[in-house]
Amino acid sequence: MPASSWLPVLEALTRYGINRATAEDVAKNDLRNWELKEIDCTLKKVKVPYRGYCYFRAPFLRASQEGLDFRTWWPSVWASDQDSRWISPPQELMHRSVQEQAALCVNAKGKWSLKTSGYVALSHVWIEGLQRDNEHSGLLDEKFRAIFALLNDRHIKAEWVWTDVLAIPGSNPAKASPADEMLTIDIINTLPLIYSNADSVIIIDALVLQLHSSNLTDIAMALVCGQWTTRVWTFQEIKLAQRALVVTATGFYDYSEIVRHLDVLAAGQPARYRRMYLRLATLEKNDERGLSIPDIVMACGARRSGQDIDYARAFFPVLGLKWEFGMTREEGMQMIYQSQKRHAPRIACFYGAPRMKVDPIWAPSYFHGLEGMVTDSLVWDDRGIRGEWYPIRISKVLKKFPHSRRTAFNFELDCSGDTVMQCVLAPSEDPNAIIAMESAVERGQTYVISLVPSEDVLGAEWARQALIVEKTEVDEYDGFEAAVYCAAVITSRQRHGEDRTSILLRHGNTPQDHG
Numbered sequence: 001m002p003a004s005s006w007l008p009v010l011e012a013l014t015r016y017g018i019n020r021a022t023a024e025d026v027a028k029n030d031l032r033n034w035e036l037k038e039i040d041c042t043l044k045k046v047k048v049p050y051r052g053y054c055y056f057r058a059p060f061l062r063a064s065q066e067g068l069d070f071r072t073w074w075p076s077v078w079a080s081d082q083d084s085r086w087i088s089p090p091q092e093l094m095h096r097s098v099q100e101q102a103a104l105c106v107n108a109k110g111k112w113s114l115k116t117s118g119y120v121a122l123s124h125v126w127i128e129g130l131q132r133d134n135e136h137s138g139l140l141d142e143k144f145r146a147i148f149a150l151l152n153d154r155h156i157k158a159e160w161v162w163t164d165v166l167a168i169p170g171s172n173p174a175k176a177s178p179a180d181e182m183l184t185i186d187i188i189n190t191l192p193l194i195y196s197n198a199d200s201v202i203i204i205d206a207l208v209l210q211l212h213s214s215n216l217t218d219i220a221m222a223l224v225c226g227q228w229t230t231r232v233w234t235f236q237e238i239k240l241a242q243r244a245l246v247v248t249a250t251g252f253y254d255y256s257e258i259v260r261h262l263d264v265l266a267a268g269q270p271a272r273y274r275r276m277y278l279r280l281a282t283l284e285k286n287d288e289r290g291l292s293i294p295d296i297v298m299a300c301g302a303r304r305s306g307q308d309i310d311y312a313r314a315f316f317p318v319l320g321l322k323w324e325f326g327m328t329r330e331e332g333m334q335m336i337y338q339s340q341k342r343h344a345p346r347i348a349c350f351y352g353a354p355r356m357k358v359d360p361i362w363a364p365s366y367f368h369g370l371e372g373m374v375t376d377s378l379v380w381d382d383r384g385i386r387g388e389w390y391p392i393r394i395s396k397v398l399k400k401f402p403h404s405r406r407t408a409f410n411f412e413l414d415c416s417g418d419t420v421m422q423c424v425l426a427p428s429e430d431p432n433a434i435i436a437m438e439s440a441v442e443r444g445q446t447y448v449i450s451l452v453p454s455e456d457v458l459g460a461e462w463a464r465q466a467l468i469v470e471k472t473e474v475d476e477y478d479g480f481e482a483a484v485y486c487a488a489v490i491t492s493r494q495r496h497g498e499d500r501t502s503i504l505l506r507h508g509n510t511p512q513d514h515g
Helices: 007-015 020-028 036-043 093-101 141-153 178-188 191-197 217-225 230-241 257-268 270-281 292-301 329-339 431-443
Strands: 103-105 111-113 122-123 200-203 244-247 253-254 384-403 405-413 420-424 446-450 464-471 480-490 503-507
Touching: 007 020, 007 036, 007 270, 020 230, 036 217, 093 111, 103 191, 103 480, 122 230, 122 253, 141 257, 191 200, 191 230, 200 230, 200 431, 217 270, 244 257, 253 257, 257 270, 384 420, 384 431, 431 446, 431 464, 464 503
Parallel strands: 122 200, 200 244, 480 503
Antiparallel strands: 103 111, 244 253, 384 405, 384 446, 384 503, 405 420, 420 480, 446 464, 464 480
């Protein structure tokens, strides 16, 4: 039988070296209804020389291993810079790849070519070793040769390869020249063509790469436990792919076949396989269905990036948007919301990120880390989003206190039912927004609004998401208009007797500057 709690699953995953944040997410979702012996059986098939091993990363040398001749096993670790060759394409070819809308590819002999077909593209995680060296502005020759050795060993026919670590200038924005940064942006804007024109996108995950199994369920489990599913850039790489291949220790497997396999399993045992199926199925390209903001939120809630700007920029290729030089993350998010006016209001009440500091100020400023339920009841219009809410006016802050790395408030309410409510804000909430909200309460026009009445959750297992807003001064015939300060979770369960009210949440024009 499955464990009574997700904690034993977490312990089992971390015991096998799974990243703790990934392990917690998977333990609560994909593997929540798996038996521990099944998890153990699959992870025993992942065979690595030592803990933390990555195919493309130099080994970790431990003092306890004295006496072993590492120079014989890994000579590249001991070689000087003069002994190593750094691989990098000519800048002129990078510029031509943009002008000709072609993928800048390389073969095993180090020859470069601009291709619009007849190549494969790599989808991998930089922190797992296959990354460009900024000091030498290139890829170490040993790693370059390891790419083709891996493809050849797994019998993947690929004469020409495109990889971001070679085709895009250095990844350190602090050291990049304006010319390199503009070239990087131009190449990012060609990524839809690069990935969609590739014969296949090759998924390389350090954990899956060491999996000695041909069982599709094992491969799916290893994928959700690996780092490849945790990075924002890999989302668009798979989402744009016409065909994707997953590389294991013994061969390669079609990503679509893995998803279809899970679909069959989920039909018979939804409790065990449904969440894993949905996680991987939402990553597949689907031209007929398209892509919406809720899709991104669901697929990328736990994905991360080393650069803050990429929490917006990484979604531009898959949404068909063009990034511009000098744009900030918030400007990028603004452009995403404005391009998806039908779908943007569906996540208006999601909790877990500060609200935008630019229009639309009611929207989350990140897709990462959001929690909530998608709603179809809100509509975007010229001045804001309009819908039916259940508002309650806050008359006083009774108490403010820390709550599991979050900020919590006990509010006194002006209502016909229970007059005390507890709300908890996200750990990442903007401190300035919290201060501005507290000041707004003193002005007497601050409300907690929810799409669900308190009556409906008295016996529910889930808490209500809400927004804390300030009602704005308008003519009476304009109705209830408000500006949003932050999102919250209502953790108390009382009946407050609120009435359903039509409210316009303004895109901008905050009552007080809290940015």
